[in-house]
Amino acid sequence: MKNDFDFGPVADFPDPVAGVDALPLPPMPAAPPVRPRTRSHLKTLRASALLGALVYEGVWLVVFNKRDDLAVLPRTTLLAEVAIPVAAAWLALAGATAPGPRGIGPAKGRLATWVLLSPAVFVGATLFAGPDDVDIESFWRHAVRCFLVTGLLGLGPLALALWAFRRSFVAAAPWRMAALGMGCSAVAAASMTFLCSVGSPAHVLVGHGGLMLVAGVAGALLGRRLGEA
Amino acid sequence: MHRYACGEDGALDEVYRLGAPRVRAFLARLCADLALADDLTQEAFLRVYRARGSFAAGASALPWMLAIARNAFLDHIRRERVRRDHQATSAEEQRGQPVALDNGSDRAVMARQMLGVAQRALMELPVRQREAFVLMRFEGLSIDEAAEVLGTTQAAVKILVHRACVAIRAALDREDTGRVGPRAAAGHVR
Numbered sequence: 430m431k432n433d434f435d436f437g438p439v440a441d442f443p444d445p446v447a448g449v450d451a452l453p454l455p456p457m458p459a460a461p462p463v464r465p466r467t468r469s470h471l472k473t474l475r476a477s478a479l480l481g482a483l484v485y486e487g488v489w490l491v492v493f494n495k496r497d498d499l500a501v502l503p504r505t506t507l508l509a510e511v512a513i514p515v516a517a518a519w520l521a522l523a524g525a526t527a528p529g530p531r532g533i534g535p536a537k538g539r540l541a542t543w544v545l546l547s548p549a550v551f552v553g554a555t556l557f558a559g560p561d562d563v564d565i566e567s568f569w570r571h572a573v574r575c576f577l578v579t580g581l582l583g584l585g586p587l588a589l590a591l592w593a594f595r596r597s598f599v600a601a602a603p604w605r606m607a608a609l610g611m612g613c614s615a616v617a618a619a620s621m622t623f624l625c626s627v628g629s630p631a632h633v634l635v636g637h638g639g640l641m642l643v644a645g646v647a648g649a650l651l652g653r654r655l656g657e658a
Numbered sequence: 659m660h661r662y663a664c665g666e667d668g669a670l671d672e673v674y675r676l677g678a679p680r681v682r683a684f685l686a687r688l689c690a691d692l693a694l695a696d697d698l699t700q701e702a703f704l705r706v707y708r709a710r711g712s713f714a715a716g717a718s719a720l721p722w723m724l725a726i727a728r729n730a731f732l733d734h735i736r737r738e739r740v741r742r743d744h745q746a747t748s749a750e751e752q753r754g755q756p757v758a759l760d761n762g763s764d765r766a767v768m769a770r771q772m773l774g775v776a777q778r779a780l781m782e783l784p785v786r787q788r789e790a791f792v793l794m795r796f797e798g799l800s801i802d803e804a805a806e807v808l809g810t811t812q813a814a815v816k817i818l819v820h821r822a823c824v825a826i827r828a829a830l831d832r833e834d835t836g837r838v839g840p841r842a843a844a845g846h847v848r
Contacts, residue, residue, distance in 0.1 A: 434816070436819075442830075444687075445780055449683050455678075467664060468711045529714075532718070658708070
């Protein structure tokens with residue numbers, strides 16, 4: 430480690446606790462009764478959580494009625510509609526789980542870029558790609574219904590992510606929990622693409638992507654309590 | 659730490675033996691109370707145990723431990739703030755009752771003896787500035803490492819440390835003039 434800051438006028442500032450090393454250390458705390466997770470346990474746990482989240486999505490996709498136009502919709506259109514939330518999810522989850530150069534997590538600037546890029550990509554690509562057929566009459570009814578269904582689809586991934594990443598972020602926990610919340614919600618938004626045929630940007634942003642905002646804010650607010658190691 | 663993260667429980671003693679002195683010194687610099695620093699060191703190591711699986715392979719253990727110790731310190735500050743608020747609101751009910759204070763332990767006495775002008779100057783800093791200054795000045799972390807431990811940007815760390823340096827210099831100058839002042843004043847009277 431090298432110190433790369435010029436302390437100038439306080440370069441000779443004395444260490445206020447010089448000599449503390451000579452004092453005996455406090456006794457080592459007793460190890461917790463439950464054996465803490467090892468690195469490989471954690472890796473398995475997180476892989477299981479990811480698999481569980483995908484299974485959860487798959488089950489709901491089987492249970493719910495698929496959108497009417499799924500059979501006739503051009504593959505490229507469907508692919509584009511799915512790719513947008515998947516890209517947003519990947520950005521957010523990559524930002525949340527990146528170990529960073531020293532295992533503490535990515536630098537704040539980079540983390541913030543990843544985290545903010547996720548909703549930015551979702552909003553930008555949706556506005557760019559979506560058709561302009563907004564039915565104002567039924568907009569809120571549809572949007573609220575889709576928001577609730579997206580919430581149901583997102584519940585599993587969110588709970589599993591919380592289980593797998595609980596108290597494991599040593600720094601910037603609110604940012605990383607916000608990213609985790611947004612990523613899981615984006616996965617739900619991707620699943621929603623198979624259930625809802627309304628492709629207008631306003632509907633997709635509010636009905637399918639609204640959960641990203643809610644989960645992101647909740648993650649940021651609860652991040653310190655739930656995610657901080 | 660790598661061996662402990664991989665599940666070798668026997669490495670725990672070594673982790674504590676090598677890490678605890680650095681963590682305790684870091685916490686003592688932050689809170690200026692050795693007894694409290696000892697308590698927080700124990701709490702930090704409990705967190706280290708629990709979070710061992712998230713320690714990345716090949717990473718340096720010290721910044722990771724310091725980040726966890728910092729979390730323990732900040733949680734302590736928050737708890738204290740809540741406790742103080744609660745005490746303030748219930749002060750009316752408790753009026754007339756003796757308040758028990760228990761900061762007379764040997765460790766606390768030794769800590770008080772150890773902490774002088776430098777500690778006062780350090781403690782006058784806002785917590786964020788103090789953390790950044792201690793990490794870079796005493797723990798020897800680079801700007802990048804300090805930024806990661808504090809969960810902030812490198813530019814913010816530079817600003818925090820610069821402000822801390824300015825504030826400490828001012829505090830030391832005040833202390834100097836305070837020491838010189840009375841003598842000069844006494845000379846003037848004579």
